[in-house]
């Protein structure tokens with residue numbers, strides 16, 4: 001028995017925040033943001049919406065599209081760096097309650113922008129060891145809640161959203177999640193960090209005054225390492241599976257920066273038609289970015305059952321990962 005990618009769905013918050021909106025609050029310009037990142041606008045969740053609310057909207061649709069009832073989900077996994085609550089309960093437990101599902105395992109993982117691929121690797125292992133049959137995996141972020149809107153080097157980059165998928169079973173390798181690789185290197189932990197709020201720097205008024213509860217990033221250093229790591233990771237997984245870039249229907253990289261996506265695509269010989277790009281309209285939504293991008297091409301009618309796709313991500317930790325899979329979702333509902 002193999003793990004199979006049965007459905008995809010996303011939730012995109014309503015509020016559009018354009019680059020010109022940033023021009024009103026910080027020293028920046030639409031021209032700088034577009035040239036350096038490719039981002040034109042991003043979505044922000046409403047004040048009352050938490051990460052689990054975004055996850056819930058995407059999950060409902062993912063379950064429906066998988067053709068199962070919520071009661072058939074036997075495990076819920078959420079990847080997020082902006083959980084509803086810092087320590088507990090997990091966003092996965094809150095989500096399970098919203099979905100009306102009780103007495104199944106539900107937990108969060110922390111792997112920043114690589115979170116969705118990390119989840120997929122856990123789901124594949126559970127399904128193929130016959131532990132669970134229908135696993136809901138969700139990448140969901142309300143990054144606007146952990147963004148410092150006075151720091152122009154980070155605030156223009158991020159957005160909110162959620163993407164969800166159901167991982168089930170198949171007997172056919174040609175409709176399975178073929179291979180996944182995940183990795184990390186804590187040597188670069190200070191490249192992307194939310195310094196305050198954890199046990200190292202607990203929440204205290206003086207730490208909050210220094211804005212330590214928000215994301216900080218060494219952008220330039222991260223950029224260089226991202227291109228190198230993503231390209232070599234993808235080369236490895238393709239070689240290991242004896243697949244050439246032209247056999248891939250869609251290359252769906254994490255959406256952090258258009259320049260990174262283009263550089264990696266060029267190094268790997270992916271055509272512009274193969275590379276999926278959504279960073280222009282959603283910005284970087286961390287763990288949600290890959291499933292949101294995947295859902296866009298699904299809803300556009302481009303992603304079809306049987307398509308071989310390649311996912312590739314890189315993020316805080318540092319973490320990275322790639323996945324090769326045949327999409328096994330049904331028709332759009």
Ligand code: ACO
Nearest residue numbers: 028032036112113152153219220222223226256257315316
């Ligand atoms: N508007 C105008 N100017 C700006 C802005 C802004 N919003 N932000 C920075 N600048 C200025 C800087 O102050 C600097 O000015 P200086 O030369 O006078 O000092 C200049 O622009 C260049 O800054 P750099 O940081 O060198 O710009 P760079 O070309 O590297 O682009 C960016 C920055 C977009 C952040 C890029 O480095 C990047 O995308 N890095 C990788 C991001 C990534 O992949 N992250 C991993 C995933 S995220 C996660 O895991 C949550």
